[in-house]
Amino acid sequence: MQRALHIDPKKCTGCLQCEMACSYEKDGVFNPSKSRIKVFTFHHEGRFAPYTCTQCAEAWCQKACPVEAIQIDAATGAKVIVDARCVGCKVCTIACPFGTVNYNSVTGKVIKCDLCGGDPACASACPTAAITYVDADWTGIDKMRAYAEQSLAGTA
Amino acid sequence: MQYLIIGAGPAGVTAAETLRRLDADATIRIIGDEPEPPYSRMAIPYLLMDNIAEQGTHLREHGNHFADLRIDVTRGRVEQVDAAGHRVRLQDGGSLSYDSLLIATGSSPVHPPIPGIDGPNVTSCWTLADARRILAGARSGSRVVLIGAGFIGSIVLEALAQRGVQLSVVEQGERMVPRMMGPEAGGMLKRWCESKGVSVYTGIGVSSIDAGGVTLADDTRLEADLVITATGVKSNVGFLEGSGVKVDQGVLIDRHFRTNVADVYAAGDVAQGLDFSTGDYAVHAIQPTATDHGHIAALNMSGQAAEYEGSLNMNVLDTLGLLSCSFGRWDGVAGGEHAELYAPDDWRYLSLQFDGDRLVGANAVGLSQHVGILRGLIQRRTPLGEWKERLMRDPTRLMEAYLATTQVI
Numbered sequence: 001m002q003r004a005l006h007i008d009p010k011k012c013t014g015c016l017q018c019e020m021a022c023s024y025e026k027d028g029v030f031n032p033s034k035s036r037i038k039v040f041t042f043h044h045e046g047r048f049a050p051y052t053c054t055q056c057a058e059a060w061c062q063k064a065c066p067v068e069a070i071q072i073d074a075a076t077g078a079k080v081i082v083d084a085r086c087v088g089c090k091v092c093t094i095a096c097p098f099g100t101v102n103y104n105s106v107t108g109k110v111i112k113c114d115l116c117g118g119d120p121a122c123a124s125a126c127p128t129a130a131i132t133y134v135d136a137d138w139t140g141i142d143k144m145r146a147y148a149e150q151s152l153a154g155t156a
Numbered sequence: 157m158q159y160l161i162i163g164a165g166p167a168g169v170t171a172a173e174t175l176r177r178l179d180a181d182a183t184i185r186i187i188g189d190e191p192e193p194p195y196s197r198m199a200i201p202y203l204l205m206d207n208i209a210e211q212g213t214h215l216r217e218h219g220n221h222f223a224d225l226r227i228d229v230t231r232g233r234v235e236q237v238d239a240a241g242h243r244v245r246l247q248d249g250g251s252l253s254y255d256s257l258l259i260a261t262g263s264s265p266v267h268p269p270i271p272g273i274d275g276p277n278v279t280s281c282w283t284l285a286d287a288r289r290i291l292a293g294a295r296s297g298s299r300v301v302l303i304g305a306g307f308i309g310s311i312v313l314e315a316l317a318q319r320g321v322q323l324s325v326v327e328q329g330e331r332m333v334p335r336m337m338g339p340e341a342g343g344m345l346k347r348w349c350e351s352k353g354v355s356v357y358t359g360i361g362v363s364s365i366d367a368g369g370v371t372l373a374d375d376t377r378l379e380a381d382l383v384i385t386a387t388g389v390k391s392n393v394g395f396l397e398g399s400g401v402k403v404d405q406g407v408l409i410d411r412h413f414r415t416n417v418a419d420v421y422a423a424g425d426v427a428q429g430l431d432f433s434t435g436d437y438a439v440h441a442i443q444p445t446a447t448d449h450g451h452i453a454a455l456n457m458s459g460q461a462a463e464y465e466g467s468l469n470m471n472v473l474d475t476l477g478l479l480s481c482s483f484g485r486w487d488g489v490a491g492g493e494h495a496e497l498y499a500p501d502d503w504r505y506l507s508l509q510f511d512g513d514r515l516v517g518a519n520a521v522g523l524s525q526h527v528g529i530l531r532g533l534i535q536r537r538t539p540l541g542e543w544k545e546r547l548m549r550d551p552t553r554l555m556e557a558y559l560a561t562t563q564v565i
Contacts, residue, residue, distance in 0.1 A: 038525075038526075040555055040556060040559055042556060042560070049559050051559065060444075063170070063444075063447050063448070063451065064443060064444040064447055066166060066196035066198040066199055066215065066443050067196055067198075067199050067212065067213065067214070067215065067217075068215065068216050068217045085212065085217060087198075087199050087202035087207060087208055087212065088202065088207070088474075089198050089199065089201075089202070089472075090472045090474065090479075091198065091443050091444060091472065093472060093527050093528055094444070094470050094471070094472045094481055094483070094527055094528055094530075094531055095444045095528065095531070096528035096531075097528055097529070097531045097532030097535060097536070098528060098529065098532055099525075099526030099527060099528035099529035099530075099532065099555075099558070100526070100528070101528065102524065102525050102526065102527075103474075103479065103524055105477065105524070108207070
């Protein structure tokens with residue numbers, strides 16, 4: 001059974017532990033600016049929204065990559081950046097209509113969520129279960145993807 | 157079923173792979189006229205920066221990729237298309253038949269009529285062969301003049317500067333990337349490049365090139381060991397003369413990638429396809445359009461009636477560490493409103509163009525995170541509602557506006 005990140009913004013308190021965990025897992029530093037998951041704050045409403053890649057089925061980033069540097073992790077279904085192939089051209093950062101592939105100027109390569117190989121650090125770190133890693137069926141992720149991808153697929 | 161694809165770039169390769177997924181039994185052949193395995197021109201600047209080897213430019217990582225998919229990649233050059241006979245004639249005298257043909261021949265650099273532009277010290281930066289010439293001629297300390305600071309020129313500029321050459325750039329337009337960004341952003345790029353030691357001349361043409369360098373229209377003399385041209389590209393359509401296939405700027409196609417001739421399709425830089433933003437037909441010679449075209453053209457070639465929504469013109473650029481991007485109608489639409497943040501001291505610029513309460517275009521400089529949402533908002537034609545007024549007051553609240561209006565989460 002494929003699993004997916006399930007995000008429930010209502011449970012998010014804006015503590016940013018997911019960002020810390022992600023940056024530590026991926027770059028060995030506690031630095032939210034390196035995190036693949038970002039928590040957005042709606043100051044006026046006092047709401048928070050964790051946001052990261054949904055690993056879409058027909059991934060724009062993957063299709064747009066000129067050198068096959070975005071590949072699928074067979075175990076998790078995640079779309080993963082292959083650092084050895086990525087040249088840093090950033091086409092994926094404008095091709096992804098969800099804005100979840102970002103350029104890292106320190107490494108000269110792009111970064112995105114890769115589900116940590118099946119044990120996402122953000123979900124483990126979240127103290128309020130706003131981020132969980134559950135069976136994909138449960139999350140309604142297909143519905144979410146379908147909504148998100150609707151009218152973006154390039155065909156009518 | 158015999159599918160024949162002319163051109164081994166991203167559009168042709170994506171089409172071939174898509175056709176294979178759809179039809180396990182078809183014969184699929186790609187003809188390309190360059191000696192290397194299918195490669196990406198987009199990766200060439202990174203080869204020039206010595207970040208990758210030539211193999212790193214290849215469109216597909218594994219050498220046996222095409223053989224495994226039973227896609228035949230043949231070297232050859234098509235001279236003529238005989239649409240009535242469903243055949244193409246090759247330069248070497250041979251010919252190939254097809255049931256369905258995809259023209260994906262891409263584009264080639266244009267050379268303005270400058271005296272001396274055909275000289276041995278002048279090269280474009282388009283093919284791997286060009287890249288090898290530049291690697292040999294542009295060494296640390298070499299004096300290099302780059303003609304053209306459009307999108308491609310500006311990418312080449314970055315690569316050359318990283319090679320440690322003494323670099324001068326000449327752009328005939330009044331600013332850098334004049335077809336990608338407005339005066340504020342273009343001016344910012346120029347000042348940034350100058351601050352990094354690159355000499356940038358804008359609003360002036362080159363009057364002649366000789367063995368020792370170039371002379372500008374005002375007689376300014378720039379000594380050079382190597383001159384590189386990046387003065388635009390045009391669709392490769394010459395071989396279609398007499399074929400009956402209709403051509404304007406590129407091969408004219410409908411929303412199903414069909415040309416006016418039966419069983420002949422076109423995709424990528426060579427195709428003049430639907431423009432998402434304007435509803436007109438235009439050549440968008442960019443990587444994401446090439447792969448989208450290749451994918452959807454293949455669906456149609458295989459018999460699925462997939463109607464194209466149009467390509468969004470977009471670019472992303474890194475000029476010596478300063479990131480910039482453009483999307484869609486970055487120059488605005490009649491009657492539309494415009495929100496702008498211009499902070500030259502911080503090297504930041506953000507411009508949003510609206511049509512009613514929908515985003516139709518954008519430019520950004522110094523924006524490095526979540527840039528893709530600009531595409532998402534534009535291409536989904538998301539009604540921004542009350543967020544439009546908020547963005548008019550403060551365009552930096554873009555991500556909030558995106559999350560609030562798209563309900564992705």
